[in-house]
Amino acid sequence: MGYQEYPKTLPRDDFWGRCVAPLWGDASAKRKWLLVDHIREQLRLRPGDILLDIGCGNGALAPKLFDDCAGYAGVDLSPYLIEVAQEFFADPPNYLFFNSDAAEFVEFVDEPDRFTRGLCLLPFNIYPRKR
């Protein structure tokens, strides 16, 4: 079952089981916080940063990053996951979620240059393997 259909088999508010669990093996609190800490460390967000989160899924990670940046846009292909993100995690006007292919989003969004940081946490198996 792919990442588009798998989340629909879980409770709507099982935020961490949906995307993070398949990626990390389980969704224990320890793993969850290790992941958040690691992402924050790598991103090195500054207070004025505007973050683009490509493949943001249900947006569960986003509120952990909101305090570190001035703006956030999460983009995901899945209409279902974006619906959940908008319901539970959006904080307009600066912290928003969009249902789109990421490549199309950056082509058509107003002022793409305003994004100063990018995050892309995707499963390895979506990339073609080298033979």
Ligand SMILES: C[S@@+](CC[C@H](N)C(=O)[O-])C[C@H]1O[C@@H](n2cnc3c(N)ncnc32)[C@H](O)[C@@H]1O
């Ligand atoms: C493993 S989930 C990660 C979700 C989120 N980053 C997290 O850590 O919880 C990968 C997500 O990437 C999205 N995705 C895959 N290809 C995409 C694309 N071309 N544009 C936007 N989103 C994409 C999927 O719909 C899925 O929600």
